[in-house]
Amino acid sequence: MSKLHIFILNGPNLNMLGKREPSVYGLNNLSHLIQDLKSKFSDVVVSDCQSNDEGELINLIQDYGMRCDGIVFNPGGYAHTSVTIRDAVASVSAKVIEVHITNIHAREEFRRTTIVGGACEAVISGFGIRGYELAVDHLLQL
Numbered sequence: 001m002s003k004l005h006i007f008i009l010n011g012p013n014l015n016m017l018g019k020r021e022p023s024v025y026g027l028n029n030l031s032h033l034i035q036d037l038k039s040k041f042s043d044v045v046v047s048d049c050q051s052n053d054e055g056e057l058i059n060l061i062q063d064y065g066m067r068c069d070g071i072v073f074n075p076g077g078y079a080h081t082s083v084t085i086r087d088a089v090a091s092v093s094a095k096v097i098e099v100h101i102t103n104i105h106a107r108e109e110f111r112r113t114t115i116v117g118g119a120c121e122a123v124i125s126g127f128g129i130r131g132y133e134l135a136v137d138h139l140l141q142l
Contacts, residue, residue, distance in 0.1 A: 011051065
């Protein structure tokens with residue numbers, strides 16, 4: 001029996017975790033978050049990538065979305081603006097869970113709607129970096 005393969009994809013500005021607005025996004029950096037996930041889910045193959053580029057995110061979704069079992073995706077600000085990323089999510093066979101560290105519904109009006117989320121299996125928002133763990137747990141149960 002082969003191991004489940006989950007791809008953790010982070011969009012713009014997530015490379016700044018731990019530095020960017022720590023009072024909002026926390027003190028953990030992205031590297032630490034990914035290492036924690038790999039340790040906690042050692043029975044799962046975890047691949048990861050971060051990009052600030054919309055086109056690269058689409059390429060990664062199309063690539064990994066056809067060859068892995070699930071994607072945990074924090075599209076950052078693209079969640080609220082990118083029809084093309086939504087289309088990429090809708091076109092792949094992998095289940096995609098959208099994750100936001102903050103509660104997008106308690107923030108500015110423009111952050112309250114997620115275009116990408118409508119094409120996802122689920123949206124997790126407001127649990128801090130624990131949202132990533134919740135997303136992987138959900139994918140394991142599907």
